[in-house]
Amino acid sequence: MLLLIYGSRFLSGIYYCLRVFWCAAARMTELELEQRMNIKFLVKLGKSGNEIRAMLVQVYGDDAMKKTAVYKQVRHFSEGRESVTDEERSGRPATSRTVENIAKIRQIVRENRRLTVRCKAEQVNIDRETVRKILTEDLDMRKVCAKMVRKEFTKEQK
Secondary structure (H helix, E strand, O other): OHHHHHHHOOHHHHHHHHHHHOOOOOOHHHHHHHHHHHHHHHHHHHOOOOOOOOOOOHHHHHHHHOHHHHHHHHHHHHOOOOOOOOOOOOOOOOOOOOOOHHHHHHHHHHHOOOOOHHHHHHHHHOOHHHHHHHHHHHOEEEEEEEEEOOOOOOOOOO
């Protein structure tokens, strides 16, 4: 939501902070979060899973959560769960898309825009897909004739 209001011209630090904030909901969309809040409220009112699902379909239509997801949330909230966001999961933390690696990729691109994503990945010793995401999402770049350039040009560059 904030990204749409302010556009894609965030400083990388601000963009990273917003991204961490939005990812705290564990890849959850605003709509899903809203529906979970409604489910929690309706469970506290004593509504059944079928009633809750019918209400969600009435309000959200095709965008309503699937039946199994509704029942799962009803079960969680009935058992006493209070948080509407997903719990922290165990597993390997993401270590490739760091501020240091973003700075390294930015420097490599400044030195030679014609390097392939594979060459950049080998220089920094991270996965190609991670380098591609850094280029497109963090540095706001896109490919134009084998060069990585800014997505939005200034008036002089057009």
